Amino acid sequence: MDLLDNYKKAWKNQPEEVSKRSTIEIYKLAHSRSASIVKWIFIIGILEFVIFNALSFFMDIDKANEKLNTLGLERFIFYFNFIYYVVLAYFLILFYLNYKRISVIDNTRVLMKKILVTRKTVKRYVIFNLAITALIVIIVTITTLQNEFDVVGGTNIILITVILIALLGLTLGIMWLFYQLLYGFLLKKLNTNYKELSKLNTNN
Amino acid sequence: MQKDLERKFLLDFEANQNIVHKICRIYTTNKDAHNDLFQEITIQVWKNYLKFRGDSKFSTWMYRVALNTAISLYRKSTRKVKTQDFSAIAYKIESTPYEDTEEIQLKALYAAIHRLNDIEKALIFLYLEDKPYKEISETLGITNVNARVKMNRAKEKLKNILNP
Numbered sequence: 001m002d003l004l005d006n007y008k009k010a011w012k013n014q015p016e017e018v019s020k021r022s023t024i025e026i027y028k029l030a031h032s033r034s035a036s037i038v039k040w041i042f043i044i045g046i047l048e049f050v051i052f053n054a055l056s057f058f059m060d061i062d063k064a065n066e067k068l069n070t071l072g073l074e075r076f077i078f079y080f081n082f083i084y085y086v087v088l089a090y091f092l093i094l095f096y097l098n099y100k101r102i103s104v105i106d107n108t109r110v111l112m113k114k115i116l117v118t119r120k121t122v123k124r125y126v127i128f129n130l131a132i133t134a135l136i137v138i139i140v141t142i143t144t145l146q147n148e149f150d151v152v153g154g155t156n157i158i159l160i161t162v163i164l165i166a167l168l169g170l171t172l173g174i175m176w177l178f179y180q181l182l183y184g185f186l187l188k189k190l191n192t193n194y195k196e197l198s199k200l201n202t203n204n
Numbered sequence: 205m206q207k208d209l210e211r212k213f214l215l216d217f218e219a220n221q222n223i224v225h226k227i228c229r230i231y232t233t234n235k236d237a238h239n240d241l242f243q244e245i246t247i248q249v250w251k252n253y254l255k256f257r258g259d260s261k262f263s264t265w266m267y268r269v270a271l272n273t274a275i276s277l278y279r280k281s282t283r284k285v286k287t288q289d290f291s292a293i294a295y296k297i298e299s300t301p302y303e304d305t306e307e308i309q310l311k312a313l314y315a316a317i318h319r320l321n322d323i324e325k326a327l328i329f330l331y332l333e334d335k336p337y338k339e340i341s342e343t344l345g346i347t348n349v350n351a352r353v354k355m356n357r358a359k360e361k362l363k364n365i366l367n368p
């Protein structure tokens with residue numbers, strides 16, 4: 001007889017759980033709040049959408065617009081805003097649909113894949129935002145430098161550009177690290193398990 | 205309607221809760237975490253109970269929801285947890301003054317399973333519960349062949365831990 005067969009017998013004969021839950025206890029548990037990672041991803045995702053949009057409220061829009069107008073960028077900003085909100089809506093809808101599709105009655109691999117897809121949508125949104133921010137900073141800087149070349153003076157331009165690029169790089173780097181930590185912490189186990197199942201399907 | 209459904213759920217779940225306890229015992233090592241996972245599984249089973257159509261046995265369906273919750277949805281509680289081994293405590297309560305071979309075997313089995321990874325735990329659990337390969341591959345979302353290959357590896361690993 002196989003070694004495991006003995007253990008299997010012991011498994012089958014194991015006593016029932018000592019602290020069984022009554023129907024009242026089960027009722028209370030079933031109606032308590034879930035703390036699953038899917039819920040966390042949804043909450044954090046929504047927060048990210050909100051935070052990135054709220055950032056604009058902290059800026060002095062009127063003053064910024066005035067400045068942009070003097071730079072002749074108002075048309076650009078108008079189209080830019082339009083496209084930005086279309087893309088934002090697209091991401092929000094996609095995020096919600098992905099979230100809705102997650103179902104614990106799927107098989108394990110599909111379930112994990114859907115969770116990772118939902119997280120990827122938010123990741124793309126964050127990358128989109130960071131890229132847009134970088135783009136705007138670069139465009140405004142170039143235009144400013146072109147318009148106010150005389151004021152700033154030749155040698156300073158290089159210095160300003162270098163400082164700006166360094167700051168931009170630093171900010172993006174910090175944000176990237178923050179996201180890696182946030183989601184890495186949340187999804188470490190899921191990623192490992194998903195790889196374990198996927199590896200299996202490609203290797204054999 | 206809702207009340208009837210709820211009553212049916214409560215009775216189904218109560219009758220099959222031993223499955224959930226076993227899964228909790230496999231995936232956690234202390235009482236707090238056990239209760240935490242049990243709670244999350246209860247929530248998930250109830251949340252999805254409407255989608256349970258009854259074309260399979262409730263217990264079969266529950267295996268999937270419970271395992272999925274343990275493998276994919278559950279994150280270890282951030283609460284401070286005691287490091288004492290829960291399965292050891294559970295059996296202390298159960299055990300009679302003398303320990304028979306099966307009890308010792310069962311303890312060793314749980315201790316060995318705790319050293320497997322999440323996927324191997326699921327495979328071994330389904331093997332111990334006598335689930336056919338068809339059901340195992342469908343639950344995990346891998347092909348029948350892969351399920352067999354992976355199962356053999358998991359069994360070998362378990363044997364090596366049990367009998368080094």
